Amino acid sequence: MKILYISQHFPPEIGAAQARAYDMSMNLVEEGCDVTVVTSFPNNVSSKKIFQSSKHLGLNVIRTFVVQDTKKSKLRRMLNYFSFMTTSIIAGLFAKKPDVVFATTPQLFVGLSGYVLSKLKRAKFVIEVRDLWVDFAEVLNQINNKKLLTLARKLEWFLFKQADHIVVVTHGYKQYLIEKGIPENKIDVITNGVNPTETGVLVPEEGVRIRAEHGLENQFIILYAGNMGIAQGLKTVLEAANVLKDVSSITFVLIGEGAEKERLQQYQKDKDLQNVLILDSRAKQELNGFYAAADLCLVILKNHPLFEITIPSKLFDCLAMNKPILLGIGGESKEIVKSLNAGLFFEPENADSLAKVVLEATSNPKIMELLEKDVRSKMLLKYNRQELSKNLAHLLESTQDNVKGWSQ
Incomplete structure (x- = not known):
């Protein structure tokens, strides 16, 4: 199975999103999948390149240009999001044709990139929801413009509707989306966890x-x-x-x-x-x-x-x-x-x-x-990323065989 894995965050950046994307993509390779990751250049590095391809232990990695996020300006953050959406779509066009496009959020525009590429590549589209980005943006007052919030919710709903499947990281998220009107059989829970070979030993x-x-x-x-x-x-x-x-x-x-x-x-x-x-x-x-x-x-x-x-x-x-x-x-x-x-x-x-x-x-x-x-x-026993990756591989495999079951 060929997977185009889109994640804005990836090592050598440090963080939970980066670690999950790396562990899951590498474990998918170990499961026999042909995986290409489209990600950005590290945010703390100013890159003069637009794209860069490399291979790491069987994993294909395409890095793309982004406007650096200073963490202090909402404008810079939005430019960061939009620039990755744009360059990741372009980079994805040059990747080999996948069976499944797997886009991991936040941020939400990664999902839009995944949707566009799934259409252009005629592949299945699976979106991973690692947090309820729009809801959190409202609760934390990161977006206080009502029109922007409405547009963000419409985009979120559009992506959920168009996705062939949705992966969430908690059972609470699954129930939350069901209560919002998304069919239960369209959502699977694959929690966070750890890679036992990557965690250190205390000395x-x-x-x-x-x-x-x-x-x-x-x-x-x-x-x-x-x-x-x-x-x-x-x-x-x-x-x-x-x-x-x-x-x-x-x-x-x-x-x-x-x-x-x-x-x-x-x-x-x-x-x-x-x-x-x-x-x-x-x-x-x-x-x-x-x-x-x-x-x-x-x-x-x-x-x-x-x-x-x-x-x-x-x-x-x-x-x-x-x-x-x-x-x-x-x-x-x-x-x-x-x-x-x-x-x-x-x-x-x-x-x-x-x-x-x-x-x-x-x-x-x-x-x-x-x-x-x-x-x-x-x-x-429950939160081993090697086992969780097997669950993800099986889910993506089954997505290929299923026609889209939700329309309204």
């Missing part, structure tokens, strides 16, 4: 080194490593740190990039938070030392019903490192952590609740001892 000596390097000896460390965007609500973490600023044995370590990073740094400066360490993004291998040093791994989102049906991929990364979770999300994420007895919980966007749970964990070591340490193997 205690590396944790000791990280603690010494950053002056964190004898500290109880709460680690957050990931996107510092609006959705994460990381100001709550700094507010909790402010509540705990007189407790000298606790440090919050935040690693990553994102639209909110500068505001978080300014808040830290304004409040003189000595118990917060904000670091630049690190490669996966470098993060292993921080995971080894951490006592709790923080997974957090803002407080909204939409986030209760969202499962951040970061949750699986932390579980794969056998680290207890400090979770500020309800719904499906909470049920996963509860089922594994793998973490502690606080109310989303409630700094006092977060501070209280951290204090309880540090003052009562038995709380930490009761948490299941060997969660990795249990988690991998």
Whole structure:
């Protein structure tokens, strides 16, 4: 089976979307599929090239020009989206004819690129919905123009209607789309997860080194490593740190990039938070030392019903490192952590609740001892990307044989 896999985000960029696209596409190759990925040049690299083709372990990769997203300008972000849509369509025209075009969102215009290419290539069209992009854009006030929101919803609905199949990453998303009127038999759930061959092994000596390097000896460390965007609500973490600023044995370590990073740094400066360490993004291998040093791994989102049906991929990364979770999300994420007895919980966007749970964990070591340490193997029974890729391969294979079953 020949697959044209469209994802704006792909390594060497660091992030959950990039990791999922790489793992799934590589595992599809291992399943015997002929996969061509159309992606962009890394956003942090200014490229003078329009296109570049390469091959990596049997995977064909075509990179295309995009206007760089500065993370500070809505205009630049939209130009980034539109430029990838345009150049990915052009690049896709020169790729070999696929059986299936698989477009992974967000952002939504990747889906439009996939739809156009599926028509031009006379291939089946499958769209992957990794978050409810339009709904989140409204909730997070990223799009506050009613006309733009209406147009975005029309585009979203058009893509859902035209797709031969829809892949979502949570059961909550599936139910949400069904309630919106999309037929249940058109939607399949293929969750996030981890590639067991890619996750690192914790080396205690590396944790000791990280603690010494950053002056964190004898500290109880709460680690957050990931996107510092609006959705994460990381100001709550700094507010909790402010509540705990007189407790000298606790440090919050935040690693990553994102639209909110500068505001978080300014808040830290304004409040003189000595118990917060904000670091630049690190490669996966470098993060292993921080995971080894951490006592709790923080997974957090803002407080909204939409986030209760969202499962951040970061949750699986932390579980794969056998680290207890400090979770500020309800719904499906909470049920996963509860089922594994793998973490502690606080109310989303409630700094006092977060501070209280951290204090309880540090003052009562038995709380930490009761948490299941060997969660990795249990988690991998359901959230192994190698197995999830097999499910995706079977789904795409079956899509070839099915005629479009939804029209209205």
